[in-house]
Amino acid sequence: METLCTHPIRYVADHTGLKPYLIRTWEERYGVVRPHRTSGNRRLYSDDDIRRLKLLKQAVDCGHNISTVAELDDKELIALVKRAAQDRSRQARQGPSEPSGSQPPSPTSAWPTIERALNSIVQLDAPALETVLSEAAVDLPRQTFVVDIVVPLFARIGDLWRTGKLKTVSEHMASVTVRSILWDMLRTVENAQDAPRIVVATPAGHRHEIGALTSALAAAESGWTPLYFGPNLPSDEIAYAVKKCNARALSLSLCHSLNASRLSVELGKIRRAAGSDLPIFVGGPGVAAAGAALERIAAMVCDDLQTFRDRLEMLT
Amino acid sequence: METLCTHPIRYVADHTGLKPYLIRTWEERYGVVRPHRTSGNRRLYSDDDIRRLKLLKQAVDCGHNISTVAELDDKELIALVKRAAQDRSRQARQGPSEPSGSQPPSPTSAWPTIERALNSIVQLDAPALETVLSEAAVDLPRQTFVVDIVVPLFARIGDLWRTGKLKTVSEHMASVTVRSILWDMLRTVENAQDAPRIVVATPAGHRHEIGALTSALAAAESGWTPLYFGPNLPSDEIAYAVKKCNARALSLSLCHSLNASRLSVELGKIRRAAGSDLPIFVGGPGVAAAGAALERIAAMVCDDLQTFRDRLEMLT
DNA sequence: AAATATTAAACACAATGTTGACATATGCAA
DNA sequence: TTGCATATGTCAACATTGTGTTTAATATTT
Structure with a gap:
């Protein structure tokens, strides 16, 4: 698609997070x-200019x-930025990675934002x-925003909610707001037609x-076209969607560990x-409780978004 | 339907949100x-002129x-605006959009669009x-789009789904897509701080x-600030939200008629x-089955969005 | 007669461009 | 180490342009 349209510098600044004078100076x-x-x-x-400036900012941020x-x-x-992101997530993985999952999140500058x-x-x-x-989203690359802000934020929310320190409405409000942000990001990822x-x-x-x-977003950034069908979808419907859309992979997100037996049946179907x-990727806090069932269906369990992306990219 | 009719500048101003002198200046x-x-x-x-001016205003707002x-x-x-609709950091500089007034019926028939x-x-x-x-959304005033397209579309979807003619995934996909459109519309309604x-x-x-x-959108257009907390919210949480946010009204949407007894308990709480x-408004296809319970809590049943809006505006 | 439109000119202010300077960090050389 | 050059982000001053708004005189519509 040719871009006939042109944008004033203010627009570019808003979209890249760069100050106008910096854009001129660069x-x-x-x-x-x-x-x-x-x-x-x-x-x-x-x-194209905007894309390029975004990339440059990311590279500089790296x-x-x-x-x-x-x-x-x-x-x-693109290659440069991607490599940096991988390095950083690897580093984070080796760092204070508690298996309990929802410890105080990354020691990065993300903390005050989350608070x-x-x-x-x-x-x-x-x-x-x-x-x-x-x-936060303007300041950070998409992937960093998701990994360092959204994921830990919802880990905290889950913890607080389970221990009764957070109302359900609050969790609902957060979900509604964040999902719209993620959805918007999802639509702005450009990937090839094929x-x-x-x-x-x-x-x-x-x-x-x-x-x-978040996994849809990660997939999009890895060059896939995600087809998002939302929550709470029965097994046969999922399978139907895969076939109908001619999808080459499936990603399932498990957010809790209730009803392991029913889940097992669903996964089998x-x-x-x-x-x-069909490669089936599974992620989320609920995977721990679903271990056996996941093995049985040969699902690829992804503990974090980076391994998910790595495996996705290996598939192509 | 051929629309040779032509409109004076006042009409155009009312329908685009542009001031008459601005239209002339442009x-x-x-x-x-x-x-x-x-x-x-x-x-x-x-x-066509009106449509074009609307688009231009949107682009400028972006x-x-x-x-x-x-x-x-x-x-x-259209391409530009669609892309830009995804932008977060917009500060509105225009005055509030036109109040309801007397919207003429849309020139476009909704039927082919729905098909x-x-x-x-x-x-x-x-x-x-x-x-x-x-x-369709650029052609029509927001309210018309919702009333003539979205509502009938989901009525059809519900029918087809219940009779097994539509897969659940399809319904999911439609919901996910439309909710993002409605959400975008919602955030572009400007209403006073107070x-x-x-x-x-x-x-x-x-x-x-x-x-x-849709009811959130209707409320926004009637000059209220909707606080949207999403689906499936327990009674005590709803009540908490009303108090915490200092809300002056509550709108509940009932989309099916399952579990009437549980609903009755919830509503009572x-x-x-x-x-x-607190004025409690209730709407949706599920109201029929909840009749008695609704009377008991003195809910205001709204059969359509227009009566909802009328009653809301009467409250102020 | 009252309300609304038209035209042209002017106004006000925000956004942008250009230039030059400055501050700070980093690395290299003495 | 000190000192200097380079790289880079930031800002101030000032001119220009872009754009929403107002005014005044006149004309049309109702």
């Missing part, structure tokens, strides 16, 4: 982009010098929550969507209906 | 439209310059569904959100916890 000093000009000498950026990355083309930038978010959630202040999260498709859903009985949405070839 | 400076004139030199706009966007044709504008939507749903083609619906608040949710056991979202003063 252009002048390093020639990172060469925007058109209006008759009145105003810069007009294309979608610790690279702007002067050196400025010369790379988009493909090289502020949690506060808005307790106060049932959805606009505030949205503000906090979208501020990208392989992956069905994303949660099995019957599992009603929490956030995990499924899915495997039988989908055939033995 | 025409003079950027040639955005070229309306006919009466014998007395007054401008007469066509429906952060584009009117001068650059004025040159795009309608197709490009096309249904077709996409059966095919599990989410992008197609989104295209169909967002095309607008009275109304809590919107569905009671425990009711998991369909679309009805609740809500009324007791919320106090006898």
Whole structure:
């Protein structure tokens, strides 16, 4: 699709998280982009320019010098950023990874953001929550936002809710708000027309969507086209969707460990209906309780989004 | 239906949210439209003109310059706006959109749109569904879109699903897609800071959100601030939310008629916890089966969105 | 007669461009 | 170590342009 449209610098700033003067300076000093000009000498950026600036910002955030990355083309930038993300997640994995799962999350700068978010959630202040999260979202690469903010935030929410320290409404409010943010991010990932498709859903009985949405986002960033069908979907329907959409993989998100026997039955049905070839990925806090059933259907259990992405990319 | 009818500038202003002088200025400076004139030199706009001005306003609200966007044709504008609808960090600079007033019936018949939507749903083609619906959404005032398209569409979906003619995945896919469209519309309604608040949710056991979202949208258009807490919320949590958020009303959406006795208990609890003063609105296909319980808690049953809006506006 | 439109000019203010300077960090050389 | 050059982010000052709004005089509609 050709991009006939052009965007003013303010728009670009909003979308990249770069300050307008920085965009100009980068252009002048390093020639990172060469925007058109209006008759009145105003810069007009294309979608490609925006993409490129986003990538450059990510690369710089990863610790690279702007002067050196400025010369790379988009493909090289993508590779660079991806490598950095993997390194970092590996590092995080080796770090204080408690098996209990929901310890105080990463020691990164994400902590204050999560605290502020949690506060808005307790106060049932959805606009505030949205503000906090979208501020964080501009500053961070998508993947980092999800891994460092969204995942730990919902781990905390789950903990607090289970111990009665958080009302159900609060959890609902958080889910509704965050799912719309994730959904928007999902739609802005551009992938090729012929990208392989992956069905994303949660099995019957599992009603929490956030995990499924994060995996859809991860899949999209790994070059797949996610087909998101939401929560609480019976096995035969999942299998039907896989076939009907001609999907090459399936991702299931298990957010709790209730009803292991029913889940086991459901999973079995899915495997039988989908055939033995279909790669089935499973993730979420509920996997622990479903161990045996998962082995039986040869599901690929992913403890975090990065391993999910790694395996997805290996499939292609 | 042929619409040769032409509209005076006042009408166009009411329907686009643009001030009359701005419409003239845009025409003079950027040639955005070229309306006919009466014998007395007054401008007469066509429906196409109105649609174009609406699109332009949307594009401008998204952060584009009117001068650059004025040159795009309608197709490009739609593409631009659809992409930009995903943007978070927008600060609205326009005044509030037009109040209800007397909306003339839509020039487009909804029927073909619904058929096309249904077709996409059966095919599990989410992008197609989104295209169909967002095309319809730019043509129609928000309220008309909801009343003439969304509501009948989901009535059809419900029928087809109950009779086994539609898969559950299809229904899921439609819900996920439409809820994101409605959510986007919801966040673009501008209302005053001090607008009275109304809590919107569905009671425990009711998991369909679309009805609740449409009522949230209706409330927003009637000058209220809806606080949306999603589906399947226990009675005490609903009551808590009402108090915590200092809401002046409550809207419940009942999408099916299962478990009437449990519902009755839930409703009773809500009324007791919320106090006898709180106006409770109830709507949706499930109201029929809940008759007695609704009377007992003095709920205001709304058969359609318009009566809901009327009663809401009477409250202020 | 009252309400509304039209035109043209002017106004006000925000957004953007350009230039030059400054601050800080980093690395290299003396 | 000190000192200097380089890389990079930031800001201030000022000119220009873009765009929403107002005003005033006139005309049309109801």
